[in-house]
Amino acid sequence: MKSKSISSNSAKGRWTLTLKSRETLAAYAFLAPFMLFFMVFVVRAVVEAVRMSFYDWHILRPMRPYIGIENYLELLNDDVWWISLQNTIVFTAITVIGTTIVALAAALAVTRPIKGQSFFRVLLYMPSLLSVGAVGLIWVWLLNTQFGIVNYGLSFLGIRPVNWLGDPGLVIPSLSLTTIWWGFGFPMLIFIAGLQGIPDQLYEAARIDGGSDKDLFLHITLPLLRPTILFVTVTGVISHFQVYGQPFIMTTGGPGRSSYSLIFYLYQIAWTAFRMGYGAAVAVCIAVIMAVMTSVQFIVLSRRIEY
Amino acid sequence: MFKRLTLILTLALLVAMILVLSMPMSAVAQDAEPTAIVGAFGGGETKISYWNGLTGSDGVTMNEMLAQFAEENPGFEVTSEIIPWNTLYAKLQAAFVANQPPDLILMHASEVPQFANFGVLMDLGPWYAGNGGWFDENDISDITYSGMQYQGVTYAIPLDNHGRGLWINTDMFDAAGLDTDPGTAPDNYEDWVTLMQAVTLDADGNNAADPDFDSENVVQWGYVVGEWPRVNFLSALAQHGGEMVSEAGQVTVNSDAGIAALQQTVDLVYEHKVSPPPAGFDTWQGFASGSVAVIPTGTWFRNFSVDQTDINGMAWPQVQFGENPATWFGIHAFMLPASSTPEKAEAVQTLLQWISANQATWAGSGQVPALLSVQASLDAVNYPSNILLGQTFTEYGILDYTSTVTQEMYAALDPELDAALNNLKSVEDALNDAAERMQQVLDRAM
Numbered sequence: 062m063k064s065k066s067i068s069s070n071s072a073k074g075r076w077t078l079t080l081k082s083r084e085t086l087a088a089y090a091f092l093a094p095f096m097l098f099f100m101v102f103v104v105r106a107v108v109e110a111v112r113m114s115f116y117d118w119h120i121l122r123p124m125r126p127y128i129g130i131e132n133y134l135e136l137l138n139d140d141v142w143w144i145s146l147q148n149t150i151v152f153t154a155i156t157v158i159g160t161t162i163v164a165l166a167a168a169l170a171v172t173r174p175i176k177g178q179s180f181f182r183v184l185l186y187m188p189s190l191l192s193v194g195a196v197g198l199i200w201v202w203l204l205n206t207q208f209g210i211v212n213y214g215l216s217f218l219g220i221r222p223v224n225w226l227g228d229p230g231l232v233i234p235s236l237s238l239t240t241i242w243w244g245f246g247f248p249m250l251i252f253i254a255g256l257q258g259i260p261d262q263l264y265e266a267a268r269i270d271g272g273s274d275k276d277l278f279l280h281i282t283l284p285l286l287r288p289t290i291l292f293v294t295v296t297g298v299i300s301h302f303q304v305y306g307q308p309f310i311m312t313t314g315g316p317g318r319s320s321y322s323l324i325f326y327l328y329q330i331a332w333t334a335f336r337m338g339y340g341a342a343v344a345v346c347i348a349v350i351m352a353v354m355t356s357v358q359f360i361v362l363s364r365r366i367e368y
Numbered sequence: 369m370f371k372r373l374t375l376i377l378t379l380a381l382l383v384a385m386i387l388v389l390s391m392p393m394s395a396v397a398q399d400a401e402p403t404a405i406v407g408a409f410g411g412g413e414t415k416i417s418y419w420n421g422l423t424g425s426d427g428v429t430m431n432e433m434l435a436q437f438a439e440e441n442p443g444f445e446v447t448s449e450i451i452p453w454n455t456l457y458a459k460l461q462a463a464f465v466a467n468q469p470p471d472l473i474l475m476h477a478s479e480v481p482q483f484a485n486f487g488v489l490m491d492l493g494p495w496y497a498g499n500g501g502w503f504d505e506n507d508i509s510d511i512t513y514s515g516m517q518y519q520g521v522t523y524a525i526p527l528d529n530h531g532r533g534l535w536i537n538t539d540m541f542d543a544a545g546l547d548t549d550p551g552t553a554p555d556n557y558e559d560w561v562t563l564m565q566a567v568t569l570d571a572d573g574n575n576a577a578d579p580d581f582d583s584e585n586v587v588q589w590g591y592v593v594g595e596w597p598r599v600n601f602l603s604a605l606a607q608h609g610g611e612m613v614s615e616a617g618q619v620t621v622n623s624d625a626g627i628a629a630l631q632q633t634v635d636l637v638y639e640h641k642v643s644p645p646p647a648g649f650d651t652w653q654g655f656a657s658g659s660v661a662v663i664p665t666g667t668w669f670r671n672f673s674v675d676q677t678d679i680n681g682m683a684w685p686q687v688q689f690g691e692n693p694a695t696w697f698g699i700h701a702f703m704l705p706a707s708s709t710p711e712k713a714e715a716v717q718t719l720l721q722w723i724s725a726n727q728a729t730w731a732g733s734g735q736v737p738a739l740l741s742v743q744a745s746l747d748a749v750n751y752p753s754n755i756l757l758g759q760t761f762t763e764y765g766i767l768d769y770t771s772t773v774t775q776e777m778y779a780a781l782d783p784e785l786d787a788a789l790n791n792l793k794s795v796e797d798a799l800n801d802a803a804e805r806m807q808q809v810l811d812r813a814m
Contacts, residue, residue: 227647316647317787332458
C-alpha cells in the first residue's frame with residue numbers, strides 16, 4: 062500500500078500522510094495564495110469577458126439582453142477594427158524587431174570589458190524607468206514639426222521639416238521609434254544575461270580555428286542566444302500588441318485613423334461609447350490573435366534550440 | 369585599440385543621445401503657474417468632493433474661487449479633482465457603477481441626456497426659482513435653460529457659456545495694413561480667404577496672394593484648420609444651413625451644406641495655402657510663437673493669450689464661410705448624483721449658491737458667465753473677449769449637439785474630419801463614412 066497517499070494507522074487510530082503526499086500538499090499550500098489571486102482576478106475576469114461578449118452590455122443600463130454572436134459579426138464588418146489590427150501588426154513588427162536589434166547591440170556593447178561598464182548599463186536602462194506619459198510628452202516635443210529638436214537637427218543637413226506624427230506613412234514608425242527608445246533597456250538586460258551564459262571556451266576554440274568576430278557572432282553567439290531571442294520576441298509581441306499609451310498621448314489615433322491601435326479602439330468602444338459587450342468581443346479577439354501569434358513564434362523560434 | 373576607441377565613442381554617442389532626449393524641453397509659451405490637479409480647500413467638517421475637466425487656465429480661476437469660498441465658509445472643505453474631459457466621463461461611469469460618485473460634477477450640458485438617461489443624476493428642478501428655489505431661470509438664456517433639461521426634468525445649474533471665436537495677432541494685422549476692429553470682420557468666404565492670404569507670409573515676405581509666394585517655405589500662417597476641427601465644422605455647417613442630425617433622426621453631415629463647409633476648410637490648406645495641414649502642427653504654440661495670425665479658438669483662450677504669450681492679441685468673432693453667421697457654443701453645468709444624501713445635497717447647494725453669486729469672478733477665466741445679469745455687468749476694459757463672444761453666442765450661437773450618445777457620435781465624426789483635412793480622404797468620402805457610422809450609433813440608441 063505504498064502508493065496510497067493517506068494511510069490508516071489502525072493501531073493508533075489516526076490518519077498519517079506519506080512523505081510524497083506531504084510534499085504534494087505543501088506544494089499546493091504554497092501555490093494556493095497565488096492560485097486564489099489568479100482564479101479571482103484573471104480566470105474569472107477572462108470568463109466574465111467572454112460571457113459579456115455575448116450580451117448587449119452597457120455599463121449603466123440595467124437591461125443587458127443576450128445577443129449571441131452579434132458582437133462578433135459586427136466586428137467582422139467593422140472597418141475601424143481592421144484598420145486598427147493592421148496598424149497594430151505593423152507597429153508590433155517594427156517595434157519588436159527594432160527593440161531586439163537595439164537591445165542586442167547595446168548588450169554586446171556593454172558586455173565588453175570597458176571602463177564604466179556598470180554606469181553605461183544603468184544609463185542605457187534608464188529610459189525604461191519612465192512612465193508612458195512622460196515618454197509620450199517628451200517625444201511629442203522631440204518630433205514636433207515646428208519646434209522639435211529632431212527636425213532642428215535635420216535642418217543642418219538641408220532636410221525640410223518632417224511631419225513625423227502627422228504623415229500617415231511615418232506615424233507608426235515614429236511611435237515605434239519612441240517605443241524602442243523607451244523599452245530596449247529590459248531586453249538588453251536579458252541579452253546581457255544570455256551572453257554571460259555562453260561559455261568562453263567556445264569563443265577561444267573558434268578563434269584558434271581562425272574564426273573572425275563576424276563568424277563568432279553568427280555561429281556561436283546568435284545560435285546560443287536563440288532561447289533568449291525567443292523570450293525577448295515573445296514577450297515583446299505580447300507587450301507591444303497591446304500598445305495604447307503612445308497613440309493615446311502622442312497622436313490620439315491620427316492623422317485620421319492612421320495610428321489607431323487595437324487597445325486604443327477597444328478603449329474608445331468601452332469607455333467613450335460605453336459598449337462593454339462589444340468591447341469584450343474585441344478584447345476576446347485580441348487575446349485569440351495574440352495566442353496564435355505567440356504559438357507561431359514558439360514553433361518557429363524553438364526549432365533547433367540548444368539548451 | 370581602434371576597436372575599443374570605436375566602442376567607447378559609440379557608447380558616448382548613445383549616452384549623449386539619451387541625455388539630449390531626456391533634457392526638459394523649453395516650451396515656446398512662457399511658463400505658467402501650474403494648476404493643482406487635486407486641491408483641497410478649507411478644513412471644515414462639511415466635506416464636498418468635486419470633479420471637473422477644467423484643465424486649462426479656467427481651472428486656475430475655479431480653484432481660486434473655491435479657495436475664496438472656503439475662506440468665507442470655514443465649516444466646509446472642498447476637494448477638487450481636475451480630470452481631462454474624456455477621462456472624466458469614463459471615470460464617472462465607473463464611479464456611478466461603484467456607487468461612489470463625487471458629490472458635485474461639472475460637465476458639459478451636452479452630457480446631461482447621456483447620464484440622466486440612466487437615472488444617475490439628481491433632479492435639481494426644486495432649486496430653480498420657478499419651483500420656489502434660489503436659482504433664477506429668467507436670468508439665463510432660453511437655450512441655456514433648455515440645455516439643463518432632459519425629458520422635462522432639470523438636472524443642472526449652469527455656470528457659463530463657452531464657445532467659438534477667433535484670436536488675432538494684431539501686430540500681424542497692422543503689418544498687413546488690415547483693420548483690427550472686430551466690426552470689420554468679413555462675412556463671406558472669399559473675403560476671409562483674401563484676409564488670410566494677406567497675413568500668410570513666406571520666408572521672403574511674400575504673402576499668399578503674391579505670384580512669387582513660396583508655399584513650401586511659409587513662416588507665418590494666416591489661419592490654422594487643425595484647432596478643434598469638429599466645432600469649426602459644426603459652425604460652418606450651420607452657416608450653410610445644415611445640421612448634424614435632422615429632426616427625423618437622420619445624420620446629415622454629408623449633406624450639400626456639410627460638403628460645402630468641409631470643402632471650404634480643406635481648400636484653405638491645399639488650394640489657398642493659408643493654413644498648414646492639421647497633423648503635426650501645434651496651433652496654440654504656433655500662435656504663441658508668432659507664426660499664426662488667426663487662430664480659431666474660444667473664450668477659454670483669453671488667459672493663455674494674456675499670461676502665456678508675448679503676442680498682442682484680441683478676440684474676433686467666428687469666421688463666416690456660409691450665408692448665415694453661426695458659431696458653436698457649449699455650457700458648463702453643475703450636476704449632482706442621484707444618490708446624494710439630503711445633507712450632502714444641502715452642502716453642495718450652499719457651494720453652488722456662492723459660485724452663482726460670484727459668477728463675475730468666473731469671467732476671469734475667459735468664459736462667459738451664464739447669468740445674463742452678470743454678463744451685462746462686465747466692463748469692456750477687462751472683459752472684451754467675454755463680451756464680444758458672449759454677444760455672438762446670444763445672437764447666432766448653436767448649442768453643442770446633445771443626445772444620449774454625444775460622445776460616441778463625435779468619436780465617429782472626428783477621425784473622418786481629420787482624414788479629410790489631412791488629405792487622406794476626399795471630403796465626400798470622409799463625410800459619407802462619418803454619416804454611416806454616426807447613423808449606426810443613432811440607430812442603436814433608438
